[in-house]
Amino acid sequence: MKKAISIGEYLIEQLHAHGVGHVFGIPGDYVLGFYDQLAKSKLVTMVNTCDEQGAGFAADAYARMRGLGAVCITYCVGGLKVANATAGAYAEKSPVVVISGAPGMNEREKNPLLHHKVKEFDTQKKVFEQITVASTVLSDAQTAFQEIDRVLHAALRYKRPVYIELPRDMVFKTGIQYYRPEEIHEQSDTETLRAALAEAEAMINKAKKPVWLADVEVHRFGLQDVLMKLVHKTNIPVATTVLGKSVIGEQHSFYLGVYEGALGRDDVRRYVEGSDCVVMLGAFLTDINLGIYTAQLDPMRTIYANSEKLSIRYHTYENVRFKDFMRGLLKLRLRRRKLGKIPTPPPIGSFRAKAGNTPVTVKRLYQRINDFLGENMMVVADVGDALFGATDLFIRHRTEFLAPAYYASMGFAVPAGIGAQMANRKLRPLVLVGDGAFQMTGMELSTAARYGLNPIVILLNNFGYGTERHMQDGAYNDVLLWHYSKLPEVLGAGKGFLVKTEGELDKALEEAKKCEHTFCLLDVQLDPADRSPALQRLAERLALGVSSARVV
Structure with missing residues (x-):
């Protein structure tokens, strides 16, 4: 009893x-x-x-x-x-x-x-x-x-x-124990699932250039292993969305990169949009996932499956659970293909700091971060160019990239870095955050110090709300300039760095890597008009008139 x-x-x-x-x-x-x-x-x-x-x-x-x-x-x-x-x-x-x-x-x-x-x-x-x-x-x-x-x-x-x-008067009251039967899990309708899988099998096998497009629900429902088995079984390459970035490690030979319409690399965009069968697994069709609606995905060439919907071309299948559909795909007789030439992430190890007082640019900052990331690091990105620029980073293992890539609430990254490191103390968070977002929740570094955490926080200091400046500028996009690198003096913990040049960036990152007992904060001062390659790609595509997505 x-x-x-x-x-x-x-x-x-x-x-x-x-x-x-x-x-x-x-x-x-x-x-x-x-x-x-x-x-x-x-x-x-x-x-x-x-x-x-x-x-x-x-x-x-x-x-x-x-x-x-x-x-x-x-x-x-x-x-x-x-x-x-x-x-x-x-x-x-x-x-x-x-x-x-x-x-x-x-x-x-x-x-x-x-x-x-x-x-x-x-x-x-x-x-x-x-x-x-x-x-x-x-x-x-x-x-x-x-x-x-x-x-x-x-x-x-x-x-x-x-x-x-x-x-508060219920906290200490004794509850009533009861017999708990085994949890009842909803089941897919057998006939509907069979019909959906049959149509999916025929479509995938007929396709000349199929591609998996994996999103966040593959992680949420613990289906990464199923995805990996599907890829190895079929040799069909896989891309992810920005919300699903790091749902698989990005070191695999079959990994294309992040697909996000015009925000993403052009070679990845052309490959995915040129596919005659895009199998979207666990995907959210959000504006950011779709590159601010610059994605071009033809519903007639798409299988779209998540926990709320399953559609193949224009056919919708009701009462089919996402888990059952993905596991069902693994049991199908999908033909194995020869992995052809596909886009690959940019090489790592290409950054060399320029001599003298060369100012840091957003592009060069992310190139340096890409070289800096180690096996024991994860990336937590806030919204804005902290997120857009980070989509090009090379993430080695699963679930080592976190960002509010749909809801897009500023202030996520610093406290999220704390939660992530509490969840896995073997990983050291590299936190990317703009100065506007930092002013909302950056003082949570006090919590990091209190609990002995050691995130490396890279603050993209462009003196205001940088992404909004590219939409519509005005004094309302400015924020008060804090002496961010002095924050450790206020908290009595941590190590701060003021970074203006590439040489200072190099030195600060190397010192931060060695400083493992506390947090490090790099105040990287950037030109307010500068922007990441991802944001630049979006601006160029929008200038060409690509302003609406064609999607499921």
């Missing part, structure tokens, strides 16, 4: 059972009881961040690395600050558990005006219902355990965030 445990203890046990070893957040009076349980637990470690949004971004990155993440905050003043990060996790299918403390059930009688309350006691829950796949208030000890299991199952099933509200 199982021992009686409290609702809070059960929640911690279930988080741990699903792979959560760290919970990010900030305490507040409505959640202090649960925080105390977390602090005393031997199953999870509580990570206090500087701000709730930073905690949300860290939990999101942790979830992308480990399969589930968790953030714990107080009612409304904390919960609503983490709503933006939760929305990003929902948009990009990252399973984050949002745990919010709340006024006790006995405090809610007669609807009093308690501190942190906005409108009604369920206002915060209503907000989160819009940006999560499941939500609950643990208001009844008899059903609390079942509710915890229900929402955690939803997070894992749909790879999206969930919301658990924990009233």
Whole structure:
């Protein structure tokens, strides 16, 4: 007979059972009881961040690395600050558990005006219902355990965030144990799956130049091994989207590069768009994935499969699960081909710092970073040219590139680097962030220092919102110039570098590589009018009038 445990203890046990070893957040009076349980637990470690949004971004990155993440905050003043990060996790299918403390059930009688309350006691829950796949208030000890299991199952099933509200007078109440039957997993309709696979087999085998286009859901649903087996079985080359970058390692001979319309390399774009059978696996047809709608993909030459839709040419198949379809592809009699000449990533080791006071350009910065990346590093990119430029970087292993490449919330990268390193302490994050985004969440480097983390943060300092300047310029795109390299003096930790020339960049990166005990911050000052090759490619293509995508 199982021992009686409290609702809070059960929640911690279930988080741990699903792979959560760290919970990010900030305490507040409505959640202090649960925080105390977390602090005393031997199953999870509580990570206090500087701000709730930073905690949300860290939990999101942790979830992308480990399969589930968790953030714990107080009612409304904390919960609503983490709503933006939760929305990003929902948009990009990252399973984050949002745990919010709340006024006790006995405090809610007669609807009093308690501190942190906005409108009604369920206002915060209503907000989160819009940006999560499941939500609950643990208001009844008899059903609390079942509710915890229900929402955690939803997070894992749909790879999206969930919301658990924990009233403070329920934390220590003993829950009711119940017999849990084996989880029921939805099944594909057998006949529909068979018909879809038959059409896919015929289309792929008939094609002269097929290509796999892998996106983020291949990672979210743990299907990287299936993808690799498909590629090895068929010798069909594979490209990824920017959101799916690093879903496989990029060192393989069959890897084309990142396809993103005009944003991507032209040789990759021509190869993918010239294919007579593009098999899009786990793909999101977002504007950024499609190169701001410059992609040209003919639906008649496309197989499009993800967790929400399966279509082959113009045929749509209902009730077919993405996992079943991908595993079914592996069982088909797909003919093996000779791997012909395909685009390859640019060579590494080509950077040599120019002598004298040669200013750093965005293009040369990324060339140097490409040479600098090592086996034990991962890349975390913020939005803007930090993201666009990073798409050309060479990522050696799976899931070593993280970016908010669809929701595109500024301020993601620094706290995400913290979450990523907590998820895998063997990897050292290289964080790419613009100065505008850094001013939002960059002080989370304090959290990195507190927990002994050592990210290398490369700050692209172009004195404002650089990407927006290329859309429409004005004084509103300027930000106050901080002395970023002096930040370690404020925090009493870390090492800062001011970088203006290629020689200074070379020296700073080599010193940062050796400095393994703390974070390093490189303030790389760039011309405000400069831009990455990826952004330049987009501008040139748009100038030619390629402004709308043709896609599924």
